[in-house]
Amino acid sequence: MASASVAKEEDNKLTLYSYWRSSCSFRVRIALNLKGLKYDYKPVNLLKGEQYSPEFLQLNPVGCVPVLVDGHAVLYDSLAIILYLEDKYPHNPLLPRDIPKRTINFQATSVVSSTIQPLHNLSLLNYIGEKVGPDEKLQWAQSVIRRGFTALEKLLKDHTGRYATGDEVFLADVFLAPQLHAAFKKFNIPMNEFPVLSRLHETYxxxxxFQEALPENQPDAVH
Structure with a gap:
């Protein structure tokens, strides 16, 4: 019986393939931490192209992080992973029951994951640097972030409490925190341009x- 129990526990062990500066991986780390789920951290160095190795492409044919392995389940795409965690591990819920509030969470999540982050990810910035010029990368990223943040300020201004949609941490916060961290720390967006988002950033x-999930606190971080 003991050996069967150990085997079952091993089957259900969570493993996260992550890169320290990946905001998509950052989201999943926050969700895992909020739910109190322990996991093994497997670094994938995007700068060295490890995401394109045959071994990694077996896990994620798209060739990007994060990837979560939960027993026999292999999942990629941060939103899909977090919704999976929400369904399988429903304690400390990341979605409110209130339908309008739930909708605001999905809208904020969509702005980050569809309108902002994909338009300034590593591969696109590298492409812009090669085809247009290295000086254009930062300007492009800043323009994308400002456009998305302007929309988020309008979306959230009548819904925020302590956090994005009230006084509890929900899905919108999980997606906002990494994007805000990158905008203010990496892409030099002045925090005073976006007062609602700036206040949320300080709260996070x-x-x-959130602190434990920060890029600089990961085992593969380069200081």
């Missing part, structure tokens, strides 16, 4: 689950 920095 005080939450242990």
């Amino acid at each position: 920095t005080a939450i242990p689950a």
Whole structure:
């Protein structure tokens, strides 16, 4: 019986393939931390192209992080992973029951994951640098972020409490925190341009689950 129990536990062990500066991986780390789920961290160095190795492409044929392995389940795409975690591990829920509030969470999540982050990811910025010029990369990223942040300020201004959609941490916060961190720390967006988002950013920095997920706190971080 003991050996069967150990085998079952091993089957259900969570493994996260991540890169320290990936905001998509950052989202999943936050979600895992908020739900109190332990996981093994497997670094994938995007700068060295490890995401295109045959071994990694067996896990994710798209060739990007994050990838979550839960027993026999292999999942990629941060939103799909987080919704999977929400369904399988429903404690500390990341979605409110209130339907209008739930909708605001999905809208904010969509702005980040569809309108902002894909338009300034590593591969696109490298392409812009090669085809247009290296000086254009930062300007492009800033223009994309400002457009998305302007939309988020309007979307959230009547719904925020302590967090994005009230006084509990939900899905919108999980997606906003990495994007805000990257905007203010990496892409030099002045925080005073977006007062609602700036306040949320300061709030997130005080939450242990967010602090532990920070890029600089990951085992593969380069300081």
